[in-house]
Amino acid sequence: MRSASVLGLLLLVSCGYRLVDPAAADQPAIMVPVTVNNTEWRGAEADITRSLRRNLEAQLGLPLAASGGQDLVLHTRISEIHRNASVLNRQGGATLGSTRLRIDWQLVDLAGEEQVAGFVGRELEFLTGAGERAETALAEIFEDLAEQIVMEVGSHLTRPAHQT
Numbered sequence: 001m002r003s004a005s006v007l008g009l010l011l012l013v014s015c016g017y018r019l020v021d022p023a024a025a026d027q028p029a030i031m032v033p034v035t036v037n038n039t040e041w042r043g044a045e046a047d048i049t050r051s052l053r054r055n056l057e058a059q060l061g062l063p064l065a066a067s068g069g070q071d072l073v074l075h076t077r078i079s080e081i082h083r084n085a086s087v088l089n090r091q092g093g094a095t096l097g098s099t100r101l102r103i104d105w106q107l108v109d110l111a112g113e114e115q116v117a118g119f120v121g122r123e124l125e126f127l128t129g130a131g132e133r134a135e136t137a138l139a140e141i142f143e144d145l146a147e148q149i150v151m152e153v154g155s156h157l158t159r160p161a162h163q164t
């Protein structure tokens with residue numbers, strides 16, 4: 001049985017895969033304060049913050065830190081949430097609506113120096129006749145934008161120091 005395990009490991013190594021102990025990497029601890037919400041859509045800040053934290057752990061395996069224990073801080077701000085009814089029906093209701101969201105983000109180090117920053121935005125249409133609502137469209141957008149922000153942060157963290 002042991003020889004089968006060793007053979008399996010050798011096959012993985014020979015195929016180009018590497019087995020790396022995740023604890024061996026010197027990963028920075030990151031703090032994600034609650035997202036600032038500059039819109040009238042209350043509660044969105046909690047949803048996007050939760051999505052960001054979940055994606056940082058799931059995608060990058062970064063340890064989340066409380067204030068004082070962090071190496072980096074990811075600041076985020078919702079600068080726009082907009083919803084409208086694009087197509088109205090004869091009864092005066094909406095048949096097709098859309099929701100638009102923009103999040104500005106900035107990754108800073110302990111000294112407060114900006115490491116990388118950007119913004120992400122999405123617009124999603126929804127069919128009210130199919131039971132879709134602006135709230136469900138926003139939930140989809142939150143998850144999508146959080147994933148994109150985390151990918152951009154991860155891309156920055158994996159670059160060699162001389163390329164930043």
